[in-house]
Amino acid sequence: MNAIDMFCSVASSASAMDRFTSAETWERPDVQWGSHEMRTLTCCRTTDETHDVRTFVFCGEDGRPFSFEPGQFITVSAEVGGRTVSRCYTISSPPTRPYTLTITVKRTPGGVMSNWLHDNMKPGVTLNAYGPAGVFTPSSAPAVKALYLSAGSGVTPLMSMTRAAFELGLDRDIVFLHSARTPQDIIFRDELARMSVQAANLDVIQVCEGVGTETDWNGPTGRLSLELLEARVPDFREREVFTCGPAPYMSAVKEILARGGHDPARYHQESFNFAETVEPLVEPAVPAAENQAAAQSTYTVRLARSGKSFTMESDQTILAAARKAGVVLASSCSQGICGTCKTAVLEGSVDMQHNGGIRKREIDKGLRLMCCSRPTSDIVLDL
Numbered sequence: 033m034n035a036i037d038m039f040c041s042v043a044s045s046a047s048a049m050d051r052f053t054s055a056e057t058w059e060r061p062d063v064q065w066g067s068h069e070m071r072t073l074t075c076c077r078t079t080d081e082t083h084d085v086r087t088f089v090f091c092g093e094d095g096r097p098f099s100f101e102p103g104q105f106i107t108v109s110a111e112v113g114g115r116t117v118s119r120c121y122t123i124s125s126p127p128t129r130p131y132t133l134t135i136t137v138k139r140t141p142g143g144v145m146s147n148w149l150h151d152n153m154k155p156g157v158t159l160n161a162y163g164p165a166g167v168f169t170p171s172s173a174p175a176v177k178a179l180y181l182s183a184g185s186g187v188t189p190l191m192s193m194t195r196a197a198f199e200l201g202l203d204r205d206i207v208f209l210h211s212a213r214t215p216q217d218i219i220f221r222d223e224l225a226r227m228s229v230q231a232a233n234l235d236v237i238q239v240c241e242g243v244g245t246e247t248d249w250n251g252p253t254g255r256l257s258l259e260l261l262e263a264r265v266p267d268f269r270e271r272e273v274f275t276c277g278p279a280p281y282m283s284a285v286k287e288i289l290a291r292g293g294h295d296p297a298r299y300h301q302e303s304f305n306f307a308e309t310v311e312p313l314v315e316p317a318v319p320a321a322e323n324q325a326a327a328q329s330t331y332t333v334r335l336a337r338s339g340k341s342f343t344m345e346s347d348q349t350i351l352a353a354a355r356k357a358g359v360v361l362a363s364s365c366s367q368g369i370c371g372t373c374k375t376a377v378l379e380g381s382v383d384m385q386h387n388g389g390i391r392k393r394e395i396d397k398g399l400r401l402m403c404c405s406r407p408t409s410d411i412v413l414d415l
C-alpha cells in the first residue's frame with residue numbers, strides 16, 4: 033500500500049481513531065529509518081516563524097519518503113567548531129506529508145547547534161541526522177479527547193500531532209492551549225488559527241504573558257492558570273493531557289492539573305532537556321571489597337563490521353567503555369531515551385535498563401541501547 037492509499041484508508045475507516053493512535057499506522061517498512069541510522073537530509077526551504085524561531089524543511093536522498101509518528105524527534109549531527117555536535121529536534125511536520133520533514137528551532141543564546149542551524153542551514157545545504165525516536169506520541173496514550181498544553185518551542189510535537197489529526201480529518205477532539213511571552217512570539221500562529229476555523233473539533237487558545245507591540249491583542253493575558261482552564265476548557269478533567277515546554281512551565285502545569293483534580297495517569301510530558309526527563313541512570317553500587325571479584329567481570333566486546341574489539345568491566349555501560357577505548361559510537365542523550373545508540377547484539381548478553389528509548393519489538397529483534405546496557409558475557413555487536 034502506498035502512502036496515499038494508506039492515509040486515505042486511515043481517514044475513511046470507521047476505526048480511524050484507533051489507527052491514528054496506533055504506531056503501526058505510521059510505520060512504512062519500505063522506508064524504515066532507525067534511530068541509530070544516519071541519513072543525509074537536504075534543506076529545501078526555511079521559514080521564519082518568529083524573530084528567533086525558524087523552521088527548516090528537509091528532503092531525503094533521492095526523494096525517499098520518511099516514516100515517523102507524530103510527536104517523535106530526530107537527532108541531528110554536525111561538525112561545529114571542529115567537533116561533532118548532536119542535538120534532538122522534534123519533527124514539527126506531520127507524517128501525512130511523508131516527502132518532507134521539518135524541524136522548528138529556537139535560537140538558544142550561546143547555544144552551539146541552534147545558532148549553527150540558523151546561521152548555516154539554507155536550501156541546498158545537507159545535514160546528517162539519526163532517525164525518529166521518542167514515545168511522546170498519540171499511540172502512547174490513545175484518547176478521543178485531548179488537551180495539548182505547550183509553551184515556547186515546546187509547541188513542536190503537539191503541532192505535528194495537530195497537523196496529522198487535522199489533515200486526516202479525524203474525529204479527535206483537541207484543545208490546543210499554547211503559552212507565549214507576547215503575541216509576536218506565538219509559533220505557528222497563522223496556521224493554527226486557520227486550522228481551528230476549518231475544524232470544529234480543534235479549539236486553539238493562546239495565552240500571552242504580555243502584549244508586546246500588539247496592543248490590540250484580544251486573547252487572554254498572563255500565565256496559564258486553573259481559572260483559565262476552568263473558563264476555557266471546562267471539561268479538561270476528561271481529556272488526555274500532553275504537555276511540552278520549559279521545566280518551570282511543566283511543573284506549573286502539573287500543579288494546576290493536580291489542584292484541578294485531573295487524573296495524573298492521563299498526563300504525559302516531553303522535556304527538551306533529557307536531564308529533566310528522568311532520574312539519571314545510576315551506575316550500580318560498587319560492591320563490597322570481598323564480593324567485588326565475584327560481582328565484577330571483564331568482558332570482550334567485538335565489533336563485527338569494523339573488526340575492532342576492546343575489553344570492559346561489567347559495571348560500565350558499553351557506550352562509556354567504547355568511548356574510553358577510543359571507539360566512536362553514535363549517541364546523544366546517554367539516558368536510554370533518544371535511541372541514537374541502538375545497536376544489534378549479535379552474540380552474548382547484556383543487562384539493559386532503559387528509559388523508553390527502545391520498543392519491545394526492537395528488543396525482540398536483538399537491538400539494545402548501548403548507553404544503558406552492561407555486558408553479562410563477552411559480546412559481539414553489529415558495528
Ligand SMILES: Cc1cc2nc3c(=O)[nH]c(=O)nc-3n(C[C@H](O)[C@H](O)[C@H](O)COP(=O)(O)OP(=O)(O)OC[C@H]3O[C@@H](n4cnc5c(N)ncnc54)[C@H](O)[C@@H]3O)c2cc1C
Nearest residue numbers: 119120121122136137138140142143144145146185188304
Ligand atoms: C526530545 C527533544 C526534542 C527537542 N525538540 C526541540 C525543538 O523542536 N525545537 C527546539 O528549538 N529545541 C528542541 N530541543 C532542544 C534542543 O535539542 C537543544 O537542546 C537546543 O536547541 C539548544 O541546543 P544548542 O546546541 O543551541 O545549545 P547548547 O550548546 O546545548 O547550550 C544550551 C545552553 O547552555 C549554555 N552552555 C553551553 N555550554 C556551556 C558551558 N560550557 N558553560 C555554561 N553554559 C553553557 C548555552 O549558553 C545555552 O544557554 C529538543 C530537545 C529534546 C531532548
